[in-house]
Amino acid sequence: MLLEVKDLHAGIEGKEILKGLNLQVKKGEVHAIMGPNGSGKSTLSKVLAGHPTYEVISGEVLFEGKNLLELEPDERAREGVFMAFQYPVEVPGVSNSQFLRLAYNQKMLHHGLEELDPLEFNDYLKEKAKIVDMDPQFFKRSVNEGFSGGEKKRNEILQMAVLEPKLAVLDETDSGLDIDALRIVAEGVNKLRSSENAIILVTHYQRLLNYIQPDFVHVLANGKIVKEGGKELALELEEKGYDWVKGAAV
Amino acid sequence: METSFTEQFRQFIEGEKSAGGRELREKAFAVFAALGFPTPNDEDWKYTNVAPLSREPWVVPPLMLSPSDFDRNEDRIAGFDFGRNGFTALNMAFACFSIHVIPKDMAFAEPIKLEYSAANRMMTSPHVVIIAEAGSKATIVESYHASSSGFTNAVTRVMVGDNANITHYRVQRNAPDAFNIGTTDVTLGAGSSYDSTNINLGGRLSRHDIDLKFTAEGGEAWVDGLYMLGGNQHHDTHSIIDHTVPNCNSHQTYKGVLNDNSRGVFNGKVFVRENAHGTDAQQSNKNLLLSNDARVDTKPQLEIFNDDVKCSHGATVGQLEEEQLFYLLTRGLPEVLAKNLLTYGFAEEVINKIGIESIKKELDVAVLNRLGRPIEL
Incomplete structure (x- = not known):
């Protein structure tokens, strides 16, 4: 088992948002977590990534059998957990390539592997950029600064491609994207999908799932998973709306 | 301290062969002698106490200027209000x-x-x-x-x-x-x-x-x-x-x-x-x-x-911004490195303006060396 979430209760500023969430993810799987606003989708992403303002009240999260919750956010990342942000953060003054090389080399260092110098890394980055159809001129620009919504999301997937995580949590990656940008981002994710990694798509809408087909769909409502099924569940949800599952228990 | 300059000025002015130059310098030195160095009582120097500077016995190098220099450029030199504070007056002298x-x-x-x-x-x-x-x-x-x-x-x-x-x-x-x-x-x-x-x-x-x-x-x-x-x-x-x-x-x-x-x-x-x-x-x-x-x-x-x-x-x-820091952490950068990188970025926003590559590079290195732990970029 790659990721095991057991009876997770978590929240923010004393308010409980996740109320006993269970989830199991194996390598090679793509899971979609769907749910209405306020259901706890973002809280789950943030807790998995280790955001300091979210508190875990009780429950367990195991990543490759290790207790994920006791690791710092940077340790989680080096172990192979990646989160694509709903709102990627701008880092003025630091170029994309500087940032990505530092991050990549930290991972290499952690695994006792060879670091890349700027020239070697540049070649590596150029290859990876093809996955999201990104122009190398973006390498020199400050991280996400002045990027359009679509460019920011593409940049998140580029980071995923560079860091090759075992588990990628894509938090509302489809939000704010027009159809062309959505297609590029989704195609990028599909290229990165493999039997060696797993992807959790956190999304409000079904439309992303037209492009990235999940193996499992989980519907989150009021802090719990209330319905689970295959990819057809997403279509059913789209048709019937979230009211259909609200209040229902698995 | 002003007195140590008085003696040096007497010798220094000997090197000024232009009458105009001599007059301007003497006038400026008189202004300096009257104003002295600024003190924290001056509104413009409220937070900057120059006492560590003003109590040092500074040595003034002799004047090296060909005699005609001043006269040739007098029009260009004139017009500067050297009386704005003791330092500008001292400079002119x-x-x-x-x-x-x-x-x-x-x-x-x-x-x-x-x-x-x-x-x-x-x-x-x-x-x-x-x-x-x-x-x-x-x-x-x-x-x-x-x-x-x-x-x-x-x-x-x-x-x-x-x-x-x-x-x-x-x-x-x-x-x-x-x-x-x-x-x-x-x-x-x-x-x-x-x-x-x-x-x-x-x-x-x-x-x-x-x-x-x-x-x-x-x-x-x-x-x-x-x-x-x-x-x-x-x-x-x-x-x-x-x-x-x-x-x-x-x-x-x-x-x-x-x-x-x-x-x-x-x-x-x-x-x-x-x-x-x-x-x-x-x-x-x-x-x-x-x-x-x-x-x-x-x-x-x-x-x-x-x-x-x-x-x-x-x-x-x-x-440093918490959200920026968290973002870098989620990419696997250890906290110290992430903080240093953000500090570097903050400074680079100004340094990136510099259009001469050699100067920009030198400053990049200087900024990186200033960080708690150097980063190789």
Whole structure:
């Protein structure tokens, strides 16, 4: 088992948002977590990534059998957990390539592997950029600064491609994207999908799932998973709306 | 301290062969003797106590100037108000003049390089006058790199003629025990532009006064800067941007990074005078405090005497942004590295403006070396 979430209760500023969430993810799987606003989708992403303002009240999260919750956010990342942000953060003054090389080399260092110098890394980055159809001129620009919504999301997937995580949590990656940008981002994710990694798509809408087909769909409502099924569940949800599952228990 | 200068001035003035030069220097020295060095009682020097500088017995090098120099340039040298404080008066009394003229419609391919390095115990008083004639274009690189405890008291005047275009990089990287006082005085003609980037990394005590004035319509100026301090360093920037005429734009972005026990001061006045309609003036001063003992006093001041203007100003003093830090952590950067990278980025926003690659690279390295743990980029 790659990721095991057991009876997770978590929240923010004393308010409980996740109320006993269970989830199991194996390598090679793509899971979609769907749910209405306020259901706890973002809280789950943030807790998995280790955001300091979210508190875990009780429950367990195991990543490759290790207790994920006791690791710092940077340790989680080096172990192979990646989160694509709903709102990627701008880092003025630091170029994309500087940032990505530092991050990549930290991972290499952690695994006792060879670091890349700027020239070697540049070649590596150029290859990876093809996955999201990104122009190398973006390498020199400050991280996400002045990027359009679509460019920011593409940049998140580029980071995923560079860091090759075992588990990628894509938090509302489809939000704010027009159809062309959505297609590029989704195609990028599909290229990165493999039997060696797993992807959790956190999304409000079904439309992303037209492009990235999940193996499992989980519907989150009021802090719990209330319905689970295959990819057809997403279509059913789209048709019937979230009211259909609200209040229902698995 | 003033008395130690009195004796030195008597000998120094012997070297001035021009009657005009002698008269100007004597007048300036009399003003210095009357004013003395500023004290924290002076509003403009409230946060910068120059006592550690003024109690040192500085040695003035002898005057080296060919006899005709002053007379030939008297018109160009005149017109500077050296009485603004004790330092500008002292500079004029002991000034070592250099005059640069960029002829009409001429574009200099190579930068005008002004390099200063005050030797141990010595006071140097460079006084530079740069005249950019109409339609000319040039870059000025003014750099300070005293390697020991010297004192530089500089005045740099830049007269930007109509439609002239001047880029000015001022880089102060003195040794940690050096003193640096500088005044930059700029006037802009019609349709001209002046783009300056002022970097202060070195020195025990440094103070930079910028006095910029639009004298005709259509001028545009950028007055940006970075001070990055550690240890017991003290830096003070006082700037005045004066919109006296209509339809000029000014932009000012100053950033400070303060670590250890360092202290920064930013005082930026922007005046928009009564008839200066169509003015666009923007000013910001952002400070990053990396230690509980570092301190900054910032005071952006906007004084507007006209309705038809677009102005904004603001100042911030803070720590690193939590969301930025979290973002870098989720990419696997350890906390110390992430913080250093954010600090670097904060400083780089100003350094990235520099259009001369060799200077930019040097400053990149200097900034990286300032961080708690160096990063290889």
